[in-house]
Amino acid sequence: MSLEKFAVHTITTKPWSLDECIENYARQGFGGISVWRDTLVGRDPAAAGRKIADAGLSLVSLVRGGFFTAADPAARKAAIEENRAVLREAAALGAPAVVLVCGATPGQLPLENIAQIEEGIEALLPEVERTGVRLSIEPLHPMYAADRSAIVSLRDANALAATIDHPLVGIAMDVFHVWWESDLECQIQRCAEAGRLHAYHICDFKPAFSDPLNDRGLMGEGVIPLRTIDDWMQAAGFNGLAEVEIFSHQWWACDQHEYLQKIAAACRSIYQEQA
Amino acid sequence: MSLEKFAVHTITTKPWSLDECIENYARQGFGGISVWRDTLVGRDPAAAGRKIADAGLSLVSLVRGGFFTAADPAARKAAIEENRAVLREAAALGAPAVVLVCGATPGQLPLENIAQIEEGIEALLPEVERTGVRLSIEPLHPMYAADRSAIVSLRDANALAATIDHPLVGIAMDVFHVWWESDLECQIQRCAEAGRLHAYHICDFKPAFSDPLNDRGLMGEGVIPLRTIDDWMQAAGFNGLAEVEIFSHQWWACDQHEYLQKIAAACRSIYQEQA
Numbered sequence: 223m224s225l226e227k228f229a230v231h232t233i234t235t236k237p238w239s240l241d242e243c244i245e246n247y248a249r250q251g252f253g254g255i256s257v258w259r260d261t262l263v264g265r266d267p268a269a270a271g272r273k274i275a276d277a278g279l280s281l282v283s284l285v286r287g288g289f290f291t292a293a294d295p296a297a298r299k300a301a302i303e304e305n306r307a308v309l310r311e312a313a314a315l316g317a318p319a320v321v322l323v324c325g326a327t328p329g330q331l332p333l334e335n336i337a338q339i340e341e342g343i344e345a346l347l348p349e350v351e352r353t354g355v356r357l358s359i360e361p362l363h364p365m366y367a368a369d370r371s372a373i374v375s376l377r378d379a380n381a382l383a384a385t386i387d388h389p390l391v392g393i394a395m396d397v398f399h400v401w402w403e404s405d406l407e408c409q410i411q412r413c414a415e416a417g418r419l420h421a422y423h424i425c426d427f428k429p430a431f432s433d434p435l436n437d438r439g440l441m442g443e444g445v446i447p448l449r450t451i452d453d454w455m456q457a458a459g460f461n462g463l464a465e466v467e468i469f470s471h472q473w474w475a476c477d478q479h480e481y482l483q484k485i486a487a488a489c490r491s492i493y494q495e496q497a
Numbered sequence: 498m499s500l501e502k503f504a505v506h507t508i509t510t511k512p513w514s515l516d517e518c519i520e521n522y523a524r525q526g527f528g529g530i531s532v533w534r535d536t537l538v539g540r541d542p543a544a545a546g547r548k549i550a551d552a553g554l555s556l557v558s559l560v561r562g563g564f565f566t567a568a569d570p571a572a573r574k575a576a577i578e579e580n581r582a583v584l585r586e587a588a589a590l591g592a593p594a595v596v597l598v599c600g601a602t603p604g605q606l607p608l609e610n611i612a613q614i615e616e617g618i619e620a621l622l623p624e625v626e627r628t629g630v631r632l633s634i635e636p637l638h639p640m641y642a643a644d645r646s647a648i649v650s651l652r653d654a655n656a657l658a659a660t661i662d663h664p665l666v667g668i669a670m671d672v673f674h675v676w677w678e679s680d681l682e683c684q685i686q687r688c689a690e691a692g693r694l695h696a697y698h699i700c701d702f703k704p705a706f707s708d709p710l711n712d713r714g715l716m717g718e719g720v721i722p723l724r725t726i727d728d729w730m731q732a733a734g735f736n737g738l739a740e741v742e743i744f745s746h747q748w749w750a751c752d753q754h755e756y757l758q759k760i761a762a763a764c765r766s767i768y769q770e771q772a
Contacts, residue, residue: 367677402642
């Protein structure tokens with residue numbers, strides 16, 4: 223089975239530089255890459271974008287913008303300005319979309335955070351239109367509701383995107399964050415029917431995780447019904463790449479070449495009939 | 498401020514026997530107790546219930562029943578039988594309600610688990626009616642969706658209770674599990690208006706927890722908007738006890754008398770204006 227329908231996030235192989243990611247993902251046969259901003263520090267994004275294209279990789283997203291919430295209005299304004307810079311960086315890189323981790327501020331209620339997120343995204347719309355770069359709201363798992371995102375379900379993300387209702391604002395759906403939703407199939411359909419199903423991230427959820435952030439599983443190591451969710455994505459008409467995004471101290475400590483081969487094997491074994 | 502409107506779960510002071518819990522909670526001035534089944538092993542529940550009443554403590558719930566899901570039908574049938582025994586134990590103890598942790602089985606989809614949970618609860622209704630003991634569905638945080646409960650929001654719990662629609666089946670709302678829900682205020686109102694708001698558990702959520710299960714916070718140690726949620730509970734007409742339920746290796750390792758005083762102080766400082 224070909225790996226052309228799979229992309230890898232640079233954070234997945236965090237010990238590697240962007241050049242190493244590009245070279246190794248392409249050699250392994252992956253179809254695409256999503257670039258985390260830390261790998262671009264000190265680099266010309268346009269040159270990095272050309273290098274990705276020359277390697278034959280599709281560039282899915284720049285990761286990540288967002289973090290719109292703050293008690294202090296000046297901090298919220300600064301966050302919006304930072305996101306404008308992210309959009310310009312994405313445009314220079316040639317990334318069609320920016321993934322948004324929307325933010326949450328301890329001490330604020332979920333609805334207060336959500337109102338600030340909506341305000342932040344709406345303030346970006348002129349820059350979105352100018353650059354043509356899409357914004358992809360990524361709902362996060364509720365265990366991050368206090369300090370990373372008040373958008374904690376695909377249901378929430380669909381509601382927010384419907385409120386903003388802009389053709390360049392959609393959703394990045396990560397199975398880690400939303401697999402537990404009882405109406406997930408319906409929410410995927412709803413998202414796709416509205417033309418907002420921008421991106422699809424895969425990894426796995428290990429119930430006895432050792433770290434709330436950096437102990438995510440390689441596909442197959444956990445409990446997410448990956449194949450069923452993939453069937454729902456295909457049925458909803460999603461035809462983009464499935465992006466492997468795994469935060470894992472354990473995997474980052476391993477040989478990254480061997481790890482990338484395990485990722486490739488997991489993609490093949492779990493999703494093989496979709497080839 | 499009086500502690501009469503607060504109860505403590507025996508699991509909160511896990512190192513103590515039931516007798517120690519009863520004696521110390523009453524001496525500290527708490528109004529009630531919820532009893533975990535492990536403290537009843539080898540005891541006559543009726544005698545334990547008399548001891549609780551003699552100490553002047555209200556008995557809120559027996560904790561816990563549930564775990565209705567399994568791939569094997571024989572295991573599901575055994576779980577229902579076990580829950581009948583829990584109901585009889587609650588009746589003997591004099592507990593007006595049993596808290597249900599509903600269950601989830603890895604490999605089953607959320608909707609498959611939910612169907613088995615509904616089937617399990619409905620099978621118990623004759624025993625519920627015979628004993629007069631209520632069942633209180635406790636939604637758990639989505640980080641337990643794989644193996645502890647497919648009911649992972651107050652929204653889910655309200656929907657399940659509405660489907661079952663029995664006057665003795667309601668909900669135990671624990672702030673740890675549902676504080677992140679964007680429409681929590683509405684779901685609390687909906688639950689109360691249906692006459693299903695049985696119980697109210699309090700503790701706190703620490704975003705950088707060290708253990709998914711046993712690193713919960715004492716009220717004030719974390720990020721839950723405890724006072725706001727309490728206002729919503731009062732506005733919805735809840736007039737039962739707020740039950741302190743904390744799983745914490747860290748607190749269990751401390752002197753339990755000092756810990757109970759910290760719990761009392763947290764109740765007083767956080768909820769003082771409701772006295």
